[in-house]
Amino acid sequence: MSVLILALLCGAVVGVALGALGGGGGVLAVPALVYLLGVSPAEAGTTSLVIVTATSVTALARHSGTGTIAWRTGLLFAAAGVLPAAGMSALAHRIPQPVLTCAFAALAALAAAAMLRGTRAARGVPGEGAAGAADGPSGRPAARGGPLGTVAAGAGLGAVTGLLGVGGGFLAVPALVSVxxxxxxxxxxxxxxVVLINSLVSLATRLTVTGVSLDPAVFGPFVGxxxxxxxxGRRLAARLSGAALQRAFAVLLLAVAAFMLVDLLV
Known part of the structure; x- marks a missing residue:
């Protein structure tokens, strides 16, 4: 199969995942770029961030006006991760690739476990399938974790985004649901x-510090x-219940984690 066709197929899957699940773009893009398209790990992380940034803008436009975005919570969450994302992006190229792969797989598995727990906890909760409550009238996030919980989770996510070269949606969604x-x-x-802001910060840092070039033959079709x-993907999300989305997300993460660990050990 040609590189063009593979890039188109992989890009379509990544886009649908991000649009429907709010994450999964980077966690799918990096393995696809490395294992299917032969891109080096360093270039794959940078290319993934460009892809996730572009698809996040599209998906965000589709979600805007639907009542499914808690803007204050999202902006506070993302702002807390800006400095950690920049710092870890500057250090990522110095860490051995096997270490990054193990960390990537472990975090994906942990996020999947959190989503499965969240699915069980959500059963029987009225209104789960709806858009949810709006931000509080005082301007604070409506999430029960409060501002401190939002900042702590956002900082951790920013560090992961910078280190692994992913948008972080595969961890942001479990954090927003579970925490x-x-x-x-x-x-x-x-x-x-959160994904859009973290990706922009990490991408800018990587391009400034490492100067990694991007292959247009892979990058162009993949992004398109x-x-x-x-x-x-937004239309797919509208047809599924919240619990079904969580289960699909968890299965996706577990499959990616298992594949990466097996490939590393074999």
């Missing part, structure tokens, strides 16, 4: 704000297909 108690649909929309996939 900040947002309903799944609202967590999906809100995570796109991902943007179209993200646009359609």
């Amino acid at each position: 900040l108690r947002l309903p799944m649909r609202r967590a999906v929309g809100t995570s796109l704000v 297909a991902a943007v179209l996939g993200a646009w359609d």
Whole structure:
């Protein structure tokens, strides 16, 4: 199969995941770039951030006006991760690739476990399938974790984004659901704000510090297909319940984690 067709197929899957689930773009893009398209790990992380940034803008546009974005929570969450994202992006190229792969797989598995717990906890909770409550009238996030919980989770996510070269949606969604108690649909929309800001910061830092170049033969088709996939992903999300989205997200994360660990050990 040609590089062009592979890039188009992988981009479409990444876009749909990000549009429907509010994450999963980077966690799918990095393995696809490395294992299927032969991109070096350093270049894959940078390329992934460009892809996730472009698809996040598209997905965010689709979610805007639907009541599924807690803007204050998302902006506070993202702001807390700006400095950690920049700092870890500057250090990422100095860490051995096997260490990064293990960390990547472990975090994906932990996020999947958190989502599965959240699915069980959400059963029987009225209104879970709806957009969820709006931000509080005082201007503070409506999430039960409060500002301190939002800042702590955001800082940790920013560090992961910078270190692993992913947008962080695969961790932002579980954090917003499990830590900040947002309903799944609202967590999906809100995570796109976090993903976009973290990706921009990490990408700018990587390009400034490492100067990694991007292969247009892979980058162009991948981004184009991902943007179209993200646009359609929002329609898929509207057809599924919050619990179904959580289960799909968890299965996706577990599959990626298992594949990366097996490949590392074999």
